[in-house]
Amino acid sequence: MGSVGFASYIPLVLLIVLFFLRVPIAFSLFISSIYYFAFINTAMPVHLALQNVVNSLQAFTLLAVPFFIMVGVVMNYSGISKRLMNFADLLVGHMHGGLGQVNVVLSTLMGGVSGSANADAAMNCKIVVPEMEKRGYDKGFCAAVTASSSIIPSIIPPGIVLIVYCMVARVSVGRLFLAGYIPGFLLCVGQMVTVTLLSRKRGYGRTREKRATFLEILKGTGDAALALFMPLGFLMGIRLGVFTPTEGGAIAVFYCFIVGAFVYRELKPKDIIPIFRETFSSTAEVLFIVIAANLFGYYMTWERIPDALSTVILQFTGNKYVFLFAVNILLFIMGMFMEAAPVIIILIPLLALPCQAMGINMVHFGIVVVINLQIGGVTPPFGSMMFIVCQMLDLPIDKFIKSNIPFLASVIIVLLIITYIPALVLFLPNLFMP
Numbered sequence: 001m002g003s004v005g006f007a008s009y010i011p012l013v014l015l016i017v018l019f020f021l022r023v024p025i026a027f028s029l030f031i032s033s034i035y036y037f038a039f040i041n042t043a044m045p046v047h048l049a050l051q052n053v054v055n056s057l058q059a060f061t062l063l064a065v066p067f068f069i070m071v072g073v074v075m076n077y078s079g080i081s082k083r084l085m086n087f088a089d090l091l092v093g094h095m096h097g098g099l100g101q102v103n104v105v106l107s108t109l110m111g112g113v114s115g116s117a118n119a120d121a122a123m124n125c126k127i128v129v130p131e132m133e134k135r136g137y138d139k140g141f142c143a144a145v146t147a148s149s150s151i152i153p154s155i156i157p158p159g160i161v162l163i164v165y166c167m168v169a170r171v172s173v174g175r176l177f178l179a180g181y182i183p184g185f186l187l188c189v190g191q192m193v194t195v196t197l198l199s200r201k202r203g204y205g206r207t208r209e210k211r212a213t214f215l216e217i218l219k220g221t222g223d224a225a226l227a228l229f230m231p232l233g234f235l236m237g238i239r240l241g242v243f244t245p246t247e248g249g250a251i252a253v254f255y256c257f258i259v260g261a262f263v264y265r266e267l268k269p270k271d272i273i274p275i276f277r278e279t280f281s282s283t284a285e286v287l288f289i290v291i292a293a294n295l296f297g298y299y300m301t302w303e304r305i306p307d308a309l310s311t312v313i314l315q316f317t318g319n320k321y322v323f324l325f326a327v328n329i330l331l332f333i334m335g336m337f338m339e340a341a342p343v344i345i346i347l348i349p350l351l352a353l354p355c356q357a358m359g360i361n362m363v364h365f366g367i368v369v370v371i372n373l374q375i376g377g378v379t380p381p382f383g384s385m386m387f388i389v390c391q392m393l394d395l396p397i398d399k400f401i402k403s404n405i406p407f408l409a410s411v412i413i414v415l416l417i418i419t420y421i422p423a424l425v426l427f428l429p430n431l432f433m434p
Helices: 007-020 025-040 046-056 060-078 080-092 098-110 117-127 129-134 139-149 160-169 173-179 181-202 214-223 225-239 245-263 269-302 305-316 320-337 340-357 362-378 384-393 397-420 422-432
Strands: none
Touching (some): 007 025, 007 269, 060 160, 060 269, 080 098, 080 225, 173 181, 181 362, 214 225
16 A cells, blocks of 8 residues: 555646546546556556456446436336326426426436436426426526426436445445435425425416316326336335345336337337437446546555545544535535536545544435535536536526526525434435344
């Protein structure tokens, strides 16, 4: 092992410089790491460092990533999204800002299906927003509710970012998945309250004149039953030990194909190639970031930078509440500039030791981390969901930022609640997987 000195920080400085030069994050991580093993730590040949990192990709947990990415892609071709939207309208269409409420609830229902914030934002721009604009909703409001509600699918299983966190922090996938449900529900409620308050002020109407009857909801549940069953079946399968989360991902892909092709009959043979093309492209992007970030993490471990940072943090404060507040600020800032997955891979090894020393549960910490980093997706300068909705809706970013302030405040309030009331996060994991 090395010792932390000036030379040890050169890759960190190089990473920051490359990042501000707009070099893609995966290449920035890769170049910084290669520089370290080529010119600073000559005791470890570059090819051996790369071999160790590539071997880490053989982890069984990582197989879940392409499976759940494919689930989200197949869902868009199979008719599942449309049926979930109709079901959401039955539940909340009678409320103020009916289509805004549908937008939020649809994102929540999609959490158990797609697990991708970007996919959800793009989907709602195509499905819900056109109808919202026809009914007189302001485009900025449409973009804000679409982007902010797309945070929810990353928290409700099977979020891709949750799987990445499990891999890095080495926590139970089942416990972390269970931990996401209550925070996801709280985010949904917070967004719905915000939609209600803004809709009353702006006069946005309902999609239904009155609340749906029990029989209407029952019929709608039947129409959407196969779509709604997947997250429930996935959770129960893990809980009963029928399959692992990775195996569950493969089963979910098969399930979506069967439902889309033979039940809803909307999935056609011509859709197969586009589905695989989108899946391969997204998977390659995620795994390349994982490889580069793992290599960078290998450098930090070799130089014992996590140990040094842990010592500094514990000297600064031993109070876990102050620590969590400081970490939230750090994550919020980093989330504004970087995607969630590389931040997790870089930071969690650094923060794990201080968390454990202060008695912070790593499952609770994981939910805090993921929500915080997803907030970065709706904030400038590089928020991915922000860019997606602004591009698809042809909306200036400055108008989006102004419209999104109430929704951003709602998400931050929920984040603070779950940060300082860990029992809300750990209730289901402790109940079902003690």
